[in-house]
Amino acid sequence: MNWEQLLSLRRQGDTNKRLRIEQDETRLGFEVDYDRIIFSSAFRSLQDKTQVIPLSKTSFVHTRLTHSLEVSVVGRSLGRIIGKAVLEKYPQLKKTHGYQSNDFGAIVAAASLAHDIGNPPFGHSGEKAIGNYFLNGNGKRFKSQLSSKEYQDLIDFEGNANGFKILSETKNGVEGGLRLSYATLGAFMKYPKESLPKRPSLNISDKKYGVFQSEKDFFLEVAKELGLQNRGDRKDISFSRHPLAFLVEAADDICYTIIDFEDGINLGLIDEEFALEYLIKLVKDNINTTKYNSLKKSSDRLAYLRSLAINTLVAEVSSVFINNEEAILNGKFTTSLLDKSKFKAQVDDIIKISVQKIYKSNNVIDKEIAGYKILNTLLEVFTNSIENHIKGTTTQFDQLILNDLILENSEDSSMYQFLIEVCNYISRLTDSNAMLNFHKINGNLF
Numbered sequence: 001m002n003w004e005q006l007l008s009l010r011r012q013g014d015t016n017k018r019l020r021i022e023q024d025e026t027r028l029g030f031e032v033d034y035d036r037i038i039f040s041s042a043f044r045s046l047q048d049k050t051q052v053i054p055l056s057k058t059s060f061v062h063t064r065l066t067h068s069l070e071v072s073v074v075g076r077s078l079g080r081i082i083g084k085a086v087l088e089k090y091p092q093l094k095k096t097h098g099y100q101s102n103d104f105g106a107i108v109a110a111a112s113l114a115h116d117i118g119n120p121p122f123g124h125s126g127e128k129a130i131g132n133y134f135l136n137g138n139g140k141r142f143k144s145q146l147s148s149k150e151y152q153d154l155i156d157f158e159g160n161a162n163g164f165k166i167l168s169e170t171k172n173g174v175e176g177g178l179r180l181s182y183a184t185l186g187a188f189m190k191y192p193k194e195s196l197p198k199r200p201s202l203n204i205s206d207k208k209y210g211v212f213q214s215e216k217d218f219f220l221e222v223a224k225e226l227g228l229q230n231r232g233d234r235k236d237i238s239f240s241r242h243p244l245a246f247l248v249e250a251a252d253d254i255c256y257t258i259i260d261f262e263d264g265i266n267l268g269l270i271d272e273e274f275a276l277e278y279l280i281k282l283v284k285d286n287i288n289t290t291k292y293n294s295l296k297k298s299s300d301r302l303a304y305l306r307s308l309a310i311n312t313l314v315a316e317v318s319s320v321f322i323n324n325e326e327a328i329l330n331g332k333f334t335t336s337l338l339d340k341s342k343f344k345a346q347v348d349d350i351i352k353i354s355v356q357k358i359y360k361s362n363n364v365i366d367k368e369i370a371g372y373k374i375l376n377t378l379l380e381v382f383t384n385s386i387e388n389h390i391k392g393t394t395t396q397f398d399q400l401i402l403n404d405l406i407l408e409n410s411e412d413s414s415m416y417q418f419l420i421e422v423c424n425y426i427s428r429l430t431d432s433n434a435m436l437n438f439h440k441i442n443g444n445l446f
């Protein structure tokens with residue numbers, strides 16, 4: 001892979017090549033990507049989607065929106081640091097093509113901003129609930145009507161693939177969705193492969209998948225334009241990651257590791273003095289003890305350690321990337337950047353505590369239980385209405401249910417396209433809207 005291709009400004013539907021050197025410096029194409037994402041309805045809906053902990057009435061906790069904004073800030077810093085190093089190593093990128101270090105930051109910031117845009121209501125349990133409906137629930141009835149890969153898309157519903165769909169699909173007559181640059185779409189794709197085959201692999205890119213069958217043609221177009229390294233065969237789609245996807249992943253890892261931990265402390269799920277010790281272990285080489293000891297309020301001490309921890313990990317991740325840049329370009333770097341960090345042990349310790357104290361806490365488990373019931377009910381009602389729509393036996397109730405579900409080119413649609421559209425529609429609901437729909441369906445409007 002080479003950086004000139006990887007930094008492509010091309011957008012879906014373009015007929016002419018977009019050159020960086022011809023860009024308007026007051027409104028660069030990569031910055032337009034950021035703007036389009038932040039003004040999209042899919043992004044705005046993240047303000048009412050659970051990050052990990054259900055919304056608290058007593059203390060601030062992060063939603064998907066605040067988490068995404070913070071990941072974007074960290075991603076921008078990582079991108080700029082890496083951009084500076086890459087331009088020093090490959091000066092022709094700047095001299096001949098006009099690329100700047102801020103371009104890297106803008107790409108990573110935009111991709112980071114969108115990294116959770118495809119996640120359904122109720123956190124990661126929402127993904128599992130959708131998959132469970134088609135694997136173990138009444139959704140099993142569709143298996144015989146689908147190819148193996150189409151069925152896998154449903155039983156292993158993946159927010160990353162759904163995010164690519166949201167960012168790129170034509171909707172309501174808008175060709176190409178948000179029409180982001182291919183560089184940003186490439187950085188967004190942490191798992192550039194389809195749902196099957198699932199092969200045991202130590203390659204981080206194989207951990208999940210990033211494209212539904214419904215978007216695979218456009219996915220291949222993006223991969224070709226960017227020059228991503230093909231890891232698949234003639235039948236299966238699989239590519240090496242865009243190098244900047246490692247930075248998007250690192251920004252997400254840094255934020256959820258440190259900030260979920262902070263939320264747990266603020267909510268009293270983790271003992272404060274015990275938790276501060278773990279953060280101090282992470283930043284002990286950079287901490288200003290005089291400044292730290294001068295802070296009287298525990299919230300100020302926590303904020304100082306959180307900021308220092310993020311800065312420490314940003315510097316470390318940047319160093320790991322720069323030292324492995326050639327392996328990353330050659331598709332031979334197969335782990336996350338944090339896994340190669342000298343702070344891996346400290347990060348793992350913090351995550352272990354978060355799993356025990358936060359992710360398995362009663363209020364999180366209660367949210368997941370409710371999420372399963374709510375999404376299972378919505379899927380059952382919507383898929384029944386879809387079946388009636390296909391058979392031409394639509395009832396008045398079905399028409400009411402499908403009123404907000406836009407079935408474009410429905411006469412030519414396959415069962416898979418109908419089902420993936422239902423899943424996509426439900427995934428776009430906020431936690432509150434999903435709950436409201438559940439109550440309406442059950443006749444509990446008042």
